[in-house]
Amino acid sequence: MANQALLVMDVQNSVVSRIASDTEYLPRLAKAIDAARAAGVPVIYVVVGFRPGFPEVSSRNRMFGALTSGGANPATADAFQVHEAVAPRLDEVVVTKRRVSAFAGSDLDVVLRAKGIDTLVLTGIATSGVVLSTLRQAADLDFGLVVPADGCLDADPxxxxxxxxxxxxxxxxxxxxxDWAASLRTS
Structure with a gap:
């Protein structure tokens, strides 16, 4: 079996509150996280965050540029914390990214290589955002990829x-x- 890690991406309070179409998403994801932990598969969380004053954000960036006009720092605001239903344990890695892809502006690649991870199981919100961007970059970096379709959500079904x-x-x-969780028990 490949040396895999489960990535839980952008499952932050502010994101979860905007996509309420699937009320079973968080319980389903929590079960998969529990299965990964029980099987010894690393669970790595990816969150978007910025330094105070948002020095990483260009006003030209259509997705994040509005943040530069003021307001709370998303890195510390409750709205940008991982949802409590799937919260990381103290010993689990939380990677902070600066753009849509989990790799952009983060040390995710370094963490994965240090752990000898060669296969990523991608979950998160949104399918058309972090999952798409991360999948494309991870494929270019030669990682094996698994996408549980019900482990991803998007505002547009x-x-x-x-x-x-x-x-x-x-x-x-x-x-x-x-099925992914069941495969961990048979490996």
């Missing part, structure tokens, strides 16, 4: 479907959380 069925399937094994 049709975009989610097209990405999982037509785009991700070209670069990743597509499964679901229950």
């Amino acid at each position: 049709e975009v989610h479907r097209v990405l999982v069925e037509k785009v991700f399937a070209r670069q990743a094994e597509i499964t679901n959380l229950a």
Whole structure:
């Protein structure tokens, strides 16, 4: 079996509150996290965050540029903490990224290489955001990829479907959380 890690990406309070279409998402993800922990598979959390004053954010950046006009620092605000239903344990790695991809502006690649990880199991919100961007970059970095379709959410269900069925399937094994968790018990 590959040396894999479960990535839980952008499952932060502010993101979860905007995408309430699947009320079973967090319980389903929590079960997969428990299965990973029980099997000794590292669970790595990826969150978006910035330094006070947002020096990493350009006003030209359409997604994050509005942050520079003031307000609370998302790195410390409760809205940007990992949702309590799937919160990391003290001994689990939390990687802070500065853009959409889990690799952009973070030390994720260093952490993965140090742990000898060669396969990533991608979960998170949103399918068309962090999951897509991370999948593309991870594929370019030669990681094996697994995407549990029900481990990802998007505000647009049709975009989610097209990405999982037509785009991700070209670069990743597509499964679901229950089957992935079951595979850990049979390995």
